Amino acid sequence: QATVVAVCAQKGGVGKTTTAVNLAAGLAMYGGAKVLLVDMDGQGHCATALQAELRGAAADSLGAVLLGRRRDLQEIALRTAIDGLWVVPSDKDLGATEGVMSGRIGKEMLLRSALKVARTHYDVIVVDCPPNLGSLTVNALVAADWLLVPCDMSVLSVEGVDDIFDAVDHIGETMGHHLAVLGILRTRYDARNQKVNEAVEASLARYEHYVLPVRVPVNTALAQAQLAGTPIFKYDAECRSAVAYREVVEEVTRRAQMR
Amino acid sequence: QATVVAVCAQKGGVGKTTTAVNLAAGLAMYGGAKVLLVDMDGQGHCATALQAELRGAAADSLGAVLLGRRRDLQEIALRTAIDGLWVVPSDKDLGATEGVMSGRIGKEMLLRSALKVARTHYDVIVVDCPPNLGSLTVNALVAADWLLVPCDMSVLSVEGVDDIFDAVDHIGETMGHHLAVLGILRTRYDARNQKVNEAVEASLARYEHYVLPVRVPVNTALAQAQLAGTPIFKYDAECRSAVAYREVVEEVTRRAQMR
Numbered sequence: 002q003a004t005v006v007a008v009c010a011q012k013g014g015v016g017k018t019t020t021a022v023n024l025a026a027g028l029a030m031y032g033g034a035k036v037l038l039v040d041m042d043g044q045g046h047c048a049t050a051l052q053a054e055l056r057g058a059a060a061d062s063l064g065a066v067l068l069g070r071r072r073d074l075q076e077i078a079l080r081t082a083i084d085g086l087w088v089v090p091s092d093k094d095l096g097a098t099e100g101v102m103s104g105r106i107g108k109e110m111l112l113r114s115a116l117k118v119a120r121t122h123y124d125v126i127v128v129d130c131p132p133n134l135g136s137l138t139v140n141a142l143v144a145a146d147w148l149l150v151p152c153d154m155s156v157l158s159v160e161g162v163d164d165i166f167d168a169v170d171h172i173g174e175t176m177g178h179h180l181a182v183l184g185i186l187r188t189r190y191d192a193r194n195q196k197v198n199e200a201v202e203a204s205l206a207r208y209e210h211y212v213l214p215v216r217v218p219v220n221t222a223l224a225q226a227q228l229a230g231t232p233i234f235k236y237d238a239e240c241r242s243a244v245a246y247r248e249v250v251e252e253v254t255r256r257a258q259m260r
Numbered sequence: 261q262a263t264v265v266a267v268c269a270q271k272g273g274v275g276k277t278t279t280a281v282n283l284a285a286g287l288a289m290y291g292g293a294k295v296l297l298v299d300m301d302g303q304g305h306c307a308t309a310l311q312a313e314l315r316g317a318a319a320d321s322l323g324a325v326l327l328g329r330r331r332d333l334q335e336i337a338l339r340t341a342i343d344g345l346w347v348v349p350s351d352k353d354l355g356a357t358e359g360v361m362s363g364r365i366g367k368e369m370l371l372r373s374a375l376k377v378a379r380t381h382y383d384v385i386v387v388d389c390p391p392n393l394g395s396l397t398v399n400a401l402v403a404a405d406w407l408l409v410p411c412d413m414s415v416l417s418v419e420g421v422d423d424i425f426d427a428v429d430h431i432g433e434t435m436g437h438h439l440a441v442l443g444i445l446r447t448r449y450d451a452r453n454q455k456v457n458e459a460v461e462a463s464l465a466r467y468e469h470y471v472l473p474v475r476v477p478v479n480t481a482l483a484q485a486q487l488a489g490t491p492i493f494k495y496d497a498e499c500r501s502a503v504a505y506r507e508v509v510e511e512v513t514r515r516a517q518m519r
């Protein structure tokens with residue numbers, strides 16, 4: 002059975018996609034795992050960030066699978082040039098699909114049932130989420146075993162962390178699904194911003210053991226890798242953010258007791 | 261009649277709130293205008309970024325006004341310590357309200373009618389939007405005369421610009437509401453990121469005359485000002501981003517033919 006990790010944050014632009022893509026690629030490249038990356042964000046940025054690696058074209062849309070026209074998410078997964086990494090791209094109509102989903106019985110379980118078979122064929126499934134706590138994110142949380150919360154070093158990002166923890170508690174109470182929090186990943190860390198860093202660290206202190214020891218530094222190589230359509234490890238394996246994301250892969254593997 | 265400017269971008273974290281707050285404050289402080297800042301994003305970050313300036317507490321929630329329990333948005337506007345600047349904070353339940361709104365006749369016009377009276381009391385109304393093209397953003401577009409699109413210097417942000425232009429066209433065709441595009445504002449500009457900057461500028465070339473001449477540089481003072489809960493002009497009036505946002509105020513005033 003695969004371990005499912007949802008990468009969520011209500012705040013926009015904190016590095017959800019950057020983390021989901023590089024975590025999935027790193028687990029395949031360094032962990033030897035068979036990994037499925039699922040993009041539940043209608044922006045479709047997982048595919049953009051892995052543009053150069055994708056092979057083939059999707060047989061149908063993610064929306065079609067979520068609405069039950071196809072039973073198994075694997076049917077629309079794309080192979081990549083990276084051994085062990087497969088991607089389910091999102092589709093631009095996911096926003097409209099969300100409206101249709103809201104009328105379905107068990108509307109929060111659609112992704113979870115679409116992954117039922119896939120879970121027996123992969124070691125890890127990583128799910129990228131949109132910047133909100135709407136039904137696509139709820140579907141990801143209900144399908145997941147673990148939650149990883151990227152948070153950049155800003156007061157606006159820290160504020161949203163409480164909301165996602167509340168959502169996890171709420172899903173536990175109302176749906177009986179007990180997702181574990183893998184951790185909070187500090188992104189865009191710049192040692193020079195002392196004043197704001199101190200305020201953020203002080204706010205995160207209440208989540209102490211959840212805050213991952215590794216911080217992803219501000220590093221332009223990440224945006225350059227996205228321009229090239231490849232993970233940071235293939236773009237510049239020794240840059241500071243590649244080193245950090247390798248540590249993220251190790252820390253996630255340890256905390257989620259993978260293999 | 262007030263000029264209404266919606267600040268929208270589907271991409272998260274590109275500086276919508278930072279721009280909406282500093283544009284609204286700048287129009288009041290330097291343009292001598294009476295300005296209402298409306299926060300249509302459930303994250304509520306306009307209030308966070310102006311925490312130190314807000315006076316008094318909201319009589320009711322934005323959701324209550326949108327759903328018609330109160331007729332006029334001014335009833336819940338908060339005064340600030342900045343002469344001429346008033347703020348309608350969002351509320352955490354805006355996400356749930358969005359669900360209720362979708363069942364209402366004229367669901368896209370709720371903000372527009374809530375602003376009907378306010379438009380006769382202000383010179384400018386600035387609306388901050390969430391990172392999606394859902395019904396709260398559509399409400400902002402239908403209520404607005406002008407659209408300002410922040411876009412940071414990354415391939416992922418540029419990709420979403422097409423979608424917002426499509427949404428504007430769609431609103432024109434289906435609702436007969438012809439919103440004008442004020443422009444695209446480049447944010448987080450860092451001259452050192454030559455490779456990505458060139459790619460972004462090449463992608464934006466098709467929007468040529470829409471791209472505002474001023475670029476907002478990467479500047480940690482903006483996050484520091486948000487930590488202090490005050491606009492950049494009060495935090496550090498001579499820093500690079502304060503200079504840039506003063507130019508944004510001038511450019512917006514010129515393009516939207518304000519007084």
Ligand SMILES: Nc1ncnc2c1ncn2[C@@H]1O[C@H](COP(=O)(O)OP(=O)(O)OP(=O)(O)O)[C@@H](O)[C@H]1O
Nearest residue numbers: 013014015016017018019132189219220224272414
């Ligand atoms: N550590 C970092 N250093 C520098 N830039 C970064 C870093 N992490 C992410 N970025 C850049 O910041 C931007 C936002 O990152 P990303 O798109 O991954 O965030 P997101 O949370 O997925 O956004 P959204 O809320 O729109 O889904 C991207 O342009 C990305 O290249």
Ligand SMILES: Nc1ncnc2c1ncn2[C@@H]1O[C@H](COP(=O)(O)OP(=O)(O)OP(=O)(O)O)[C@@H](O)[C@H]1O
Nearest residue numbers: 013155272273274275276277278391448478479483
């Ligand atoms: N020019 C800039 N230089 C440095 N940091 C910036 C700049 N503009 C914005 N920021 C920071 O980037 C983060 C994102 O900005 P902001 O929250 O305004 O974006 P947003 O588009 O409103 O995000 P969301 O999609 O979550 O609503 C904030 O922490 C802000 O302080």
Ligand SMILES: [Mg+2]
Nearest residue numbers: 017018042046
């Ligand atoms: Mg993303």
Ligand SMILES: [Mg+2]
Nearest residue numbers: 276277301305
């Ligand atoms: Mg915002």
